[in-house]
Amino acid sequence: MNKMIGISDGSGDPGVSTVKSAVRVLDILEHLAHQGEPLALRDLVRNLKFPKSSTFALMRSLVSRGYVVRDRNDRYAIHPAFRDAFLRPSRFEDRLVAYAMPIMEVARDATGETVILAVQEATLDARLVAKCVSPQPLRWDSELGKMVPGYASVMGRVLLAHTDPARVDEYLARTPLHPFTPRTITDEGELRALLEDIRRRGYSIVEEEYALGGCGVAAPVFDADGTVVATVDIATIVQRFATAREAMIQAAVAAANEISARLGHRPGAGTEAGASEETH
Template identity: 30%
Template sequence: MAQNSVQSIERAFEIIEALAVEPKGLSISELSQKLSLHKATIHRILQTLLSRGYVQKDPQTLRYKLGVKFVEISSLYLNNIELKTEAHPFLRELVAMLNATVHLAILDGSDVVYIDKIEQVNSIRLYSSIGKRVPAYCTALGKVMLSKFSDEEVEKMLSKISLQPYTQNTITNVEKLLDEIRTVRNRGFAVDNEELQEGVRCIAAPIYDYRGQMIAAISISAPVSVLPPHKDEENAQKVLETAKKISHRLGYVEGKKDYQGKEM
C-alpha cells in the first residue's frame, strides 16, 4: 500500500478495479478471494458504493457490477475534452472579431469553472485562469448558466452561499438576482456590469449539446471602453452566433427546443 494512503479508500478502489474487468460481476465471496479481504470489509464498502450508484447488485445472481455513476462521470469528463477541442477555433475567431478576452466555462454547483481562455494581445489583466472557480452570481457566464434552472432552484442554490460584494455593482440581493436571471432567460444572453472586477464588463451566451441541454457558456471580457453598455446588443449577437456554431459542432440541431421551449 502506498505511503500516506487511506486504507478504506485503497480497498474501495481495489474493488472497483476488480469489478471493472468482470462484465458478469462478482459476488462478495469472489471479491474476498480475489482481493484477500474479509467479506465484512467488502460488504461494508460495497454498501457505500451501492448507495451512491457506483456499483449495482443483480438480485438474481447476487453479483456486483459497476454502476451507472461511472458512466455519468466518464461522460462529463469526455464531454469537457470534446467541448474544449471543438470550441477553441471559434473562440479564437471571437477574440479577433471583438478585441476581447474570451472564456469557455462550465457550471459546478454555484461556481463557474473556466476550462479555456484566450486573451487578446495587450489586454487588461483579468484575474482568471483555466481551472479557476468564481461565483456564478456575479459573472455573466454564471448568470447565463443559472438561467437554465427554475426560480425556485436558483433561490435554493443561492440560499446556501454568501453573496459577497466584489465591487459596488455586485448584486447581493436574491430577489434582484432572480430578476436579472429572468431577464437573461428572455433575451438569451447575460451581462456582467463590473460585478466581479471593477473596470471590466462581460457578455456571455449558452452552449447546448446534441440533446438540446445547456452544458457550458462562452463570454467576452474587456474594459468598459471596449464593451460599453450601449453596444451590448450588438456585441451579444456576435457572442450568441459563436455559441451557436459551437453548439452545432457538438451535435445541436437547429430547430430543437431548448430548456425554455424556445428555438435557439
C-alpha cells in the first residue's frame, strides 16, 4: 500500500492540505538559501507572512530532518549541503524565469495585456527573457531575446534608473539619444531627471516613445540584497492605455514585488516598488 509521507505544519487542522504545507516548506528553504546570515523565527514569519505557530512546527521538522540548522541564538539557516540546490538549480536567469512565469501569468490574466520580463545587459540595454502574451486580437508582442534601448524603452529605463551613476554617465557618453518616434526623449538632462523620478516613485511609464502605438508600465525586481536584477513590463496598445493606466501600474508593481519576494527580497526594506502615480 502506498502512502504519502510529508512534513506536518503542526496545526492539527485536517483542512490544512499536504500541498499547502509542502509549498510552505519550499518557500522556507528557498528563502533561507538566499540569506547571508541565519534568521530568527520572527524574521521568517515577517518575511514570508506565515502563521507563527505553523512556521515554528515546520522549522522544528526541517531541523530534525537535517535540512535546516539552528544555532545557539535560535536562528535558522539552510544546511550547506542543500543551499546550492535551492539557490541555483540552474543559472540565475533560468531560476528568475521559473519564479516569474506563474506571477506573470496572473498579471496577464488580470489585465488582459502582455507581460514581459527583461534583464540588463552589459551594454545597459535591456534583453527580453520571458513573456506572457495577451489573448486579445490587438495586442503588444515582442520576440524573446530582443534587445531594447536603455534610454528609450520602459524596461530599459527602469534598469537604467537603478544602475550605478558612474556607469550611467559612461552609457550616456557613448550612446546617441536617437529618436525612435517623435515622442522619444532625446535631451540628456530631461532623461536624467526622468530616471531620478522613476527611482523615486518605483515604476516607469512610456507612451509611444519607443514604438508608435505601444505603451507600457514597468517596475523593478529586487534580489535578496536589494539589487535590481530585472524588470516587469505590462505592455499594451495606445487605444487601451488611457482607461487601463492605473490598473497596469498596480499590476506591474504587484508582479514585480511578488517576484522580488520569491528571490528573497525582504518586504519593508524600503526598496520595493511603489504604486502612487505622480505627474511629471
